[in-house]
Amino acid sequence: MVVNRSSRQPLPALIALELDRAGGAPVFRQIARQLREKIVSLALPSGTRLPPSRELAIELGVARNCVIDAYDELIAEGLLEGRGRHGTFVAASAPAARGTAVAPSSTPLLVQRMCADVLGAPERPASASLDWRPGQASARTLPLDVWRNACREAGRNLPPQGYGDPRGEPGLRRAIADWLSEHRSVNVEPEQIVVTQGTGHALHLAAQALLREGDLCATEDPGYAGATSAFSRAGASLRYVPVDAEGIVVERIVEDGAVPGLVHVTPAHQYPMGGRLSGPRRRALVELARGRGMLILENEYDCEFHYAGTNHPPIFSHAPESTLLLSTFAKAVSPSLRLGFIVAPPNAAAALAALIERERTHVSWPLQKIVETLLVSGELDRHLRRVRRHYGAMRDAIRERLMPYADVIALGGDEGGLHVVVSGRDGAFDRDLRAALRSNGVVFNDVRDFVMLASDPNGFLLGYGHMDSEALTQCLGVFDASIKPIERRLRRLR
Structure with missing residues (x-):
């Protein structure tokens, strides 16, 4: 129900009525019958305000008395109630008074299948x-005034006329490049950074841009389901590579002479087992990628949080020509931001940006400006x-x-x-x-x-x-x- 915020009175409902002018039934009874059906079926729920009689008469092209008589008949039945100058409304007790319900329409087969496949058995709620x-x-440790100031700063400028830069806002990309240099020993130009709607979008974007039907991709096992989903949707064949306490078992990536074109790894904190890819295996992976022309898709989904052991820089810092680095601000601030980024060689970044432009999957401009402010101001650090x-x-x-x-x-x-x-x-x-x-x-x-x-x-x-x-x-x-x-x-x- 639409509400007029100045008077707090509900606006009249849109009512589609079809009159049979050639038939013998009186017009006011046709109006009353169709309104009754809509009320009983809950198409007009309790509290709905009906159009004024004069307006509905003009819309239907009938005399106003026809509408007044129809309203009066339904008021007498208890389905409508008049509220003086405020108008005519569906009575609060109307559906219960009728004791009738319209049987729900059958759910389309595709919707039934979708719900069964995606939702499955309902999961019990948890605190x-x-x-x-x-x-x-x-996000509770982020002071509210800091967030408000960042939002206020983002609002100082009007958004762009179009979708914005497909790579992401230039100021945000410069801030990310500075942050990577300071915290992750990765030195890149802002043009090598493509801002994404989180890690899931980054994986699907990379898969869509890179893969063709039948391409072989290697993923960790156990591993991140989002990667296997993205590669499968792109038509790739999958090789599941085992992991242990030192991360992915590199010597199992190439088997039976079949070399994957791409390997997805989570070296900073293997997902889900939590191991860190050891130094020797990092070197072996880089050598394998360079020697076999393989691309490493490096997913640093929570690299900000390190408590013990060696804190390795990303593989990208050692093999920028053979690696795409994926990262996100989901764990740093909140997953609800839906903001991450890809670091890529310049030509690969240009291709990814072109795909974003073509698909119109740009990241929200205000959100980019908010995160840019958090980075530039030092508040994110x-x-x-x-x-x-x-x-x-x-x-x-x-x-x-x-x-x-x-x-x-x-x-x-x-x-x-x-x-x-x-x-x-x-x-x-x-x-x-x-x-x-x-x-x-x-x-x-x-x-x-x-x-x-x-x-x-x-x-x-x-x-x-x-x-x-x-x-x-x-x-x-x-x-x-x-x-x-x-x-x-x-x-x-x-």
Whole structure:
């Protein structure tokens, strides 16, 4: 229902009526019958304001009395109510008074299939502390006045007449180039940066631009489903390469003489297992790419958060001619920003920008200006220092709380990022633990959710990026309540 904000009175509904002027039924009864059907079917819900009788009469080309008589008949039936100068409205009790409902139309087969394929079984709702799925981040540590100032600064200029620069706003790309140089030892020109609508858009953009039907692509297994989806949609064939504690097993990328044209890796914090690609494997991957003409698609989805071990610069810094670097501000600020970027060789960046221009998938201009202000003002760096301390303390709390259970569970992937992998040291204990957590209302991703060919692995992901200290305390309390009964049962069996 449309509301006139100056008077707060609902505007009249648009009503389509068809009159049979050649038939014998009186016009006012035709109007009354059609309005009655619309009210009973809820096409005109309770509280809807009907057009004034004079306006509806002019629209239908009938005498005003015809409309007045029709309204009066429905008022007498309790379906409409007159409110004096405010107009005529569908009565609040009208549908219930009729006791009639129109059967819902059958859902088209394609919609039924889509819902079954995409939605599947409905997932139980979870509170913030009981939702342990990764991919979430907390924006609460970003001061509200900082965000407001950035929004205000973005509003000082009118947006461009068209869609804007397909590479992204020049000021934002310069700010990203400076940030990469300072924080990731990557030195590029702003023209080599293409701003995207997050990592998912970057992957689909790269796949659409690079791949052809039948091209062979290598992905990590377990690995990021967004990459396999993007490559499959582009018609590529997939090779699933195993990972271990040191990241992707490089010697398994090329097998049986078949060389992938592209390999997708998450070297800073392997998704989902959390390992970091070791120095020797990074060098081996670069040598393989250079020797075989292979492109490395390097996904640094949460590189800002590093707690222990060697903090390697991106592979791009060693092999810029053989690498596309994908990154995002999703974990630095919030996934809801939907803003990331690709760093590419100049000719590849130009091709990606041309595809964005053709497909009209430019990133929101105001959002780009807001993030540019956060970068240029130094507020994003200050925010990152705050959240690094916050997430570092969260990671330490998880390690400390789970330490007493080290004989029955293993903790992995905790040197960086915003999630850890928890797994039972034997299959039976792992299954019992995951079942107990779910029975206590916890929603999480199993490691097997990310597996294509690897053997059925133990474990699940505990994502803590969206939690505060209180939520994490509740989360770990649920973990205690879930694991202790299993431990007691095992001791009795021994």
